[in-house]
Amino acid sequence: MDGPLPPRESAKFIAENSRDVSIDGGGVQRVAELLLAKAAGPELRLGGWKALHELNPKAADEAAVNWVFVADTLNFSFWSEHEEHKCLVGYRGRTYSGYWSLCAAINRALDEGIPITSASYYATVSLDQVRHILRSDTDVPMPLIEERHRILNETGKILLEKFEGSFLNCVRKSEKSAQKLMHLVVENFPSYRDVTEFEGKRISFYKRAQILVADTWSVLEGEGDGCFKDISSITMFADYRLPQVLVHLGALKYSEGLLEKLLKGEMLSYGSRQEVEIRGCSLWCVELIRDCLLELIEKKGEKTSEEINSILLDYYLWDYARDHRDDMKGIPFHRTRCIYY
């Protein structure tokens, strides 16, 4: 049986057939202009991954690659029922929420001598140990703890069996192809198979597989094993924050009915029509923003420190969403509880 449509083609197909979500051309242009002002800055460059995020590894060695692998294996579903009542992790004097609470918990475990980034450890780690490692400073635990435990055991066992316990061996098998690495990951690790159906077609987003490739590229600083010749073929990562920020910036629009549903906090199930339209239109929207930005850079002869791709746009927009949480209060994010994003 043929595989699903790749993410970029899936997104184009969804955007062309979407009913409740649409892309606003004027908004796309405005976001591209916002990004143009940053094109030569520190955010829209590969080095930002380390320079702007204190919890990310500073090294570019095997241990750092295995840190990225365990972080992206668990990189899903941090949103809480009530925004003011959520999982928080204190680490080295700062308090972290959401995705960063996961990174803080990983670094806290390593400081405590728990080898959470070693496959030989997490292949057989117990549920109680995972509860301890991911413990929250509030009475709200990190969501889906049981699924995180199951996925750690499953993923650790596969990494030991097929890649001698190190994700760097999987990276090396990709022969510096981002696409090959993405497919190696989804073929070998079931929890990364972010695939569903839309209008009778099998489509894929591969959100965690794509961000894993991107973070591997970033932690290896785009050099050596991380010098992927086709890194610009990786698209933005279809999570629940990017749609929210794209609506906030006016590049994406929801129908009245869908907006009302999201404002009420109703959940959308993984693979439902509206959930797929939100993810697909967001992905396609970022592709259009990238095309528009590259045109503007060309026209203005703007100098950029390196090639701008969808990964760097995604990272920037995700950080932007983090830094503008209050401005975005009125814009709901869609609530889907799943292990894929």
Ligand SMILES: Nc1nc2c(c(CN[C@H]3C=C[C@H](O)[C@@H]3O)cn2[C@@H]2O[C@H](COP(=O)(O)O)[C@@H](O)[C@H]2O)c(=O)[nH]1
């Ligand atoms: N599109 C996209 N989605 C991303 C990331 C990240 C973090 N990665 C980079 C960030 C800094 C470093 O550079 C990392 O490389 C997490 N997420 C998703 O967001 C959600 C969590 O959100 P909140 O509840 O607010 O923490 C959840 O679905 C999570 O999977 C990204 O970069 N892009």
